[in-house]
Amino acid sequence: MRLPRKHFKIQRNACRIESRRFATGDQPVVPPEEKNLVPIRTNLKGSALLNTPRLNKGSGFTREERAIFGLEGFLPYDVHSLEKQCHRAYTQLLKQPSVILKHAFLASLRDQNQVLFYKLMQDHLKELLGVLYTPGAAEAVAQYSSLFRRPIGCFISFPNADGMRAQLESHLADVNRTADVAYDKTKPNDAIDLVVVTDSEAILGIGDQGVGGITISTSKAALYTLGAGINPNRILPVVLDVGTDNHALFADKLYMGWKRTRLRGRNYDAFVERFLTICRDLFPSSIIHFEDFGMANAHRLMEKYKDRMPMFNDDIQGTGAVALAALIAAIRVSGTKLADQRIVIYGAGSAGMGIADQIKDGLMILEGLSEKEALDRFWCVDKDGLLLESMGNGLRHSQIPYARADDEVKDWPRENKKHKGLFLMDVVRAVKPTVLIGTSTHQRSFTEEIVKEMASHVERPIIFPMSNPTALCEVDPVDAMEWTNGRALVATGSPFNPVDLPNGKKYTVAQTNNALIYPALGLGAILSRARTISRSMLMAGVNSLADLSPALNNHEASLLPDLADVRKVSVHVAAAVVRQAVEDNNAQDENTIKIVKGDGEMSLEDYIRSRMWDAVYRPLELVD
Numbered sequence: 001m002r003l004p005r006k007h008f009k010i011q012r013n014a015c016r017i018e019s020r021r022f023a024t025g026d027q028p029v030v031p032p033e034e035k036n037l038v039p040i041r042t043n044l045k046g047s048a049l050l051n052t053p054r055l056n057k058g059s060g061f062t063r064e065e066r067a068i069f070g071l072e073g074f075l076p077y078d079v080h081s082l083e084k085q086c087h088r089a090y091t092q093l094l095k096q097p098s099v100i101l102k103h104a105f106l107a108s109l110r111d112q113n114q115v116l117f118y119k120l121m122q123d124h125l126k127e128l129l130g131v132l133y134t135p136g137a138a139e140a141v142a143q144y145s146s147l148f149r150r151p152i153g154c155f156i157s158f159p160n161a162d163g164m165r166a167q168l169e170s171h172l173a174d175v176n177r178t179a180d181v182a183y184d185k186t187k188p189n190d191a192i193d194l195v196v197v198t199d200s201e202a203i204l205g206i207g208d209q210g211v212g213g214i215t216i217s218t219s220k221a222a223l224y225t226l227g228a229g230i231n232p233n234r235i236l237p238v239v240l241d242v243g244t245d246n247h248a249l250f251a252d253k254l255y256m257g258w259k260r261t262r263l264r265g266r267n268y269d270a271f272v273e274r275f276l277t278i279c280r281d282l283f284p285s286s287i288i289h290f291e292d293f294g295m296a297n298a299h300r301l302m303e304k305y306k307d308r309m310p311m312f313n314d315d316i317q318g319t320g321a322v323a324l325a326a327l328i329a330a331i332r333v334s335g336t337k338l339a340d341q342r343i344v345i346y347g348a349g350s351a352g353m354g355i356a357d358q359i360k361d362g363l364m365i366l367e368g369l370s371e372k373e374a375l376d377r378f379w380c381v382d383k384d385g386l387l388l389e390s391m392g393n394g395l396r397h398s399q400i401p402y403a404r405a406d407d408e409v410k411d412w413p414r415e416n417k418k419h420k421g422l423f424l425m426d427v428v429r430a431v432k433p434t435v436l437i438g439t440s441t442h443q444r445s446f447t448e449e450i451v452k453e454m455a456s457h458v459e460r461p462i463i464f465p466m467s468n469p470t471a472l473c474e475v476d477p478v479d480a481m482e483w484t485n486g487r488a489l490v491a492t493g494s495p496f497n498p499v500d501l502p503n504g505k506k507y508t509v510a511q512t513n514n515a516l517i518y519p520a521l522g523l524g525a526i527l528s529r530a531r532t533i534s535r536s537m538l539m540a541g542v543n544s545l546a547d548l549s550p551a552l553n554n555h556e557a558s559l560l561p562d563l564a565d566v567r568k569v570s571v572h573v574a575a576a577v578v579r580q581a582v583e584d585n586n587a588q589d590e591n592t593i594k595i596v597k598g599d600g601e602m603s604l605e606d607y608i609r610s611r612m613w614d615a616v617y618r619p620l621e622l623v624d
């Protein structure tokens, strides 16, 4: 549907700021260059408008807007452009002496003026991702209760479970109250595109953080907007407060969550089921992103719900996808084949087994291997050593297919004779891996001896220490490069500086973080209104991301695109995901299906751009 021109007449010249993307969701489709001219309708005036971060422009309100919305007495006289506001905010941010205080500053800005927050983030993305996301988010989560100022997001606490529906309805009403979020007012339930939910049991690599986990949901939500232009007002970040087993939190008198031992078993499952059922009922067009659930639940819940609704687990599937994309790029650089790799995974938890599953899918789909042949390429090592069939009930469900036969290892030499298990060094010596992936939270565990042993058998050792935050990374890329004479192909989970190579050049370390792919995966699923988020959609995303690898043209370049370019990357990845959903008859959005089939008025890429939200001030229209 094209908007009649009269919709654009209000304060047209207020929209001089660069206009590209607009918004996901049930919005009128306009060409990308017109989307930011569409006014936002609101009945708020005066301080109520200034105190609504979704609509507030602060000193950026034009003279005309100040008159219409009764703002003149509330603002200093001069009108400032978004660029000038950004400059002021950046100067203030730089005065904050630590990462945690910078994070708090950003949170407070987000809480005052949403457009300004996203514009500032976007203009300094490379620098500020480390503040908002990993490693900064780890500190912010851990100190949530002591630094608390104002709540952002949705808190679903077990003791209040009886009121869960009403709590979620209040959030929906809140979203609908502020302006055009659900453009079509006859469909108030379509106002939410995305729910990002954590139960806080395994936040990054820092474990159980109780209610503080809301900050991982809000950070991941912000990356959806920065990375894929998903309208921030249509995302619901949620923490399920089911208690905590982190005893330091019990001792903290400022702790703000439910001070009980973490809920488990049937009550936990019923609580999650109830939450998801209500979400599906109240927000039927939304997708659900699971983040940082503990090992015992992450895989199990994904298996339970993945065919029932459009959901994915980011730590399992998002991480698997980004790791496989980096691996495909590394293999192209090294001139080898995926099927010829011997892969050791260190840390067989959610991320580790998610990576294994995704690479296994890659071996089967891209290389035509049988499942058994694919599984044969993996050796997974956890706290008790190499996963072996004899570990029986000690293996988690996701680990069982990867357990090796005990016969294979009976003659392997063991470093630690006193211990039953085979540890990383034993496995590296015996397997001679070509690929070593770390998702263990065991800092600096890829020692010089291990890396040198691996590098003595492989021309281009592929080493991905993916644990977050930075302090938990399995090996510093500088060391990995030094110990391999610059031969290693390295990718990390948190950001690292480029490394000097022996040939005088610099090697750019890819940030192999699920943040490079999950925003586009979500955008593709939302736009196509996919019934489920399928394996084939994930694989389409992986291939399109791998094709964008800078290392394909320059071997010292990063294996993956820079995370700071995620927004451009996302258009291509989301397009691949959408096309796959349509090809699989998994898409339900008629308009998107038409465009993919070539019957629309614009290309799929332009359509995607036209649906992306931009950090610009759109005109406001006063309604009764």
Ligand SMILES: NC(=O)C1=CN([C@@H]2O[C@H](COP(=O)(O)OP(=O)(O)OC[C@H]3O[C@@H](n4cnc5c(N)ncnc54)[C@H](O)[C@@H]3O)[C@@H](O)[C@H]2O)C=CC1
Residues within 6 Å of the ligand: 202, 203, 204, 205, 206, 292, 294, 295, 314, 315, 319, 322, 346, 347, 348, 349, 350, 351, 352, 381, 382, 383, 384, 438, 439, 440, 441, 442, 466, 467, 468, 469, 472, 492, 493, 494, 512, 513, 514, 515
């Ligand atoms: N780069 C990325 O995109 C992502 C990175 N991660 C990182 O991966 C790490 C693990 O995260 P999850 O898998 O979600 O946690 P998890 O708790 O599910 O898994 C961690 C696994 O490592 C094992 N482990 C712990 N200490 C070990 C040791 N000394 N030796 C061998 N294994 C050990 C644990 O037993 C567990 O199986 C975290 O640091 C997290 O930040 C997680 C998701 C995405």
Ligand SMILES: CC(=O)C(=O)O
Residues within 6 Å of the ligand: 134, 203, 204, 205, 292, 314, 315, 467, 468, 493, 513, 514, 515
């Ligand atoms: C990146 C991420 O999801 C994690 O470290 O848990």
Ligand SMILES: [Mg+2]
Residues within 6 Å of the ligand: 204, 291, 292, 314, 315
């Ligand atoms: Mg995570």
